[in-house]
Amino acid sequence: MAEKTPSQDKTFALLSALAVAAEPLTARALAELTGLPLSSTYRYLATLSRWSLVQERQSGHYAPGPMAVQLAAGFEQHNSVLTWARPLLSELAVRTGESAALMMLSGHRALCVEMIDSSQALRCCYQKGHSQPLLRGASAKALLAFTEQNLRDTVLSSLAMSEQAALQAELCQVREQGYAVSEGELDQNVWGVSAPVLSGREHLLGSISLMAPAERVSAVANQWIRWTCEAAQRLGAMSY
Numbered sequence: 001m002a003e004k005t006p007s008q009d010k011t012f013a014l015l016s017a018l019a020v021a022a023e024p025l026t027a028r029a030l031a032e033l034t035g036l037p038l039s040s041t042y043r044y045l046a047t048l049s050r051w052s053l054v055q056e057r058q059s060g061h062y063a064p065g066p067m068a069v070q071l072a073a074g075f076e077q078h079n080s081v082l083t084w085a086r087p088l089l090s091e092l093a094v095r096t097g098e099s100a101a102l103m104m105l106s107g108h109r110a111l112c113v114e115m116i117d118s119s120q121a122l123r124c125c126y127q128k129g130h131s132q133p134l135l136r137g138a139s140a141k142a143l144l145a146f147t148e149q150n151l152r153d154t155v156l157s158s159l160a161m162s163e164q165a166a167l168q169a170e171l172c173q174v175r176e177q178g179y180a181v182s183e184g185e186l187d188q189n190v191w192g193v194s195a196p197v198l199s200g201r202e203h204l205l206g207s208i209s210l211m212a213p214a215e216r217v218s219a220v221a222n223q224w225i226r227w228t229c230e231a232a233q234r235l236g237a238m239s240y
Contacts, residue, residue: 007044010034010036010040010044011044011047011048013034013036014030014034014036014041014044014045014048014054015048015053015054015064016106016107017030017033017034018030018054018062018063018064019064019068019131020109020131021063023061024057024058024061024062024063025061025062025063026060026061026062027041027042027045027060027062028041030045030062045062048065049065051065051067052065052066052067053065053067053068075113079113080239081102081197081205081206081235081239082102082113082114084235084238084239085102085114085197085206085208085235086114086116088208088231088234088235089101089102089114089115089116089208089231090116091231092116092208092210092227092228092231093116093117093118093119095227096210096212096220096224096227097118097119097120098118098120098210098211098212098216098224099115099116099117099118099126099210099211099212100115100116100208100209100210100211100228100231101114101115101116101126101128101139101208101209101210101211102114102115102197102206102207102208102209103139103142103143103194103206103207103208103209104143104205104206104207105134105143105147105151105204105206106131108133108134108151108154108155109131109132109133109134110131110132110133110134110137110139110140110143110207111129111130111131112126112127112128112129112130112131112139113128113206114128115127115128118212126211132186133155134155135155135158135159135167136182136185136186137182137185137186137192137194138179138180138181138182138185138192138193138194138209139180139192139194139207139209141170141171141174141180141182141194142174142179142180142194142195142196142207142209143194143196143204143206143207144171145171145172145174145175145180145196146174146175146196146198146204147204148204152171156168178195178196178229179193179194179195179196179225179228179229179232180193180194180195181193181221181225183214184214189213189214189215190211190212190213190214191211191212191213191214191217191221192209192210192211192212193209193210193221193224193225193228194207194208194209194210194228195207195208195209195228195229195231195232195233196232197232197235197236197239198232198236199236199239200236200237200239205235205236205239207232208228208231208232208235209228210224210227210228212224
């Protein structure tokens with residue numbers, strides 16, 4: 001018999017779906033995304049609305065509510081890794097002239113929790129608060145390679161067997177070299193490198209990522225990889 005999913009997990013599945021949606025969603029759309037019955041979807045949305053985590057907008061569309069602002073503010077105020085990361089990201093962005101980000105796991109996604117933009121006119125269109133599935137791109141693969149085995153298995157199970165084997169091999173390489181590199185996996189002509197931030201007990205805290213238009217990278221790729229890895233190692237050492 002399949003294990004029953006607790007109601008609180010279903011509630012937060014709805015909240016998570018709204019958090020990553022590009023626009024407000026109807027209850028029916030949320031039900032389809034999460035696989036929940038429509039009647040249950042309305043019930044869980046009502047609970048989230050009472051706590052101001054969800055807000056009903058025009059014509060029955062739902063979006064994250066004002067309590068999300070307080071949650072975000074609390075995270076920024078009390079997360080020491082984020083606080084320590086900011087000067088390191090700024091230093092990396094200045095040294096390279098490119099965009100540097102702190103990424104963290106958020107469920108089965110890689111979430112950008114801080115971003116220092118490149119000062120150049122041509123730069124990557126990536127923003128703080130943006131998230132992506134843990135399957136493509138350097139940031140996602142750096143996190144997936146170093147996360148716990150159970151989460152890695154769950155994410156990989158969504159792929160066909162041939163794709164699982166290919167990604168497993170790539171993740172093994174990421175673990176061996178200590179960083180992930182990608183080009184054009186999420187956005188055309190965008191290069192990225194990401195290195196895991198590991199605590200003294202080898203616990204994954206996040207990753208530091210550097211992103212740039214591919215045309216500016218070839219001659220300096222190795223140097224930028226080294227600087228990104230050094231920034232991630234320095235941040236991890238602060239958490240001892």
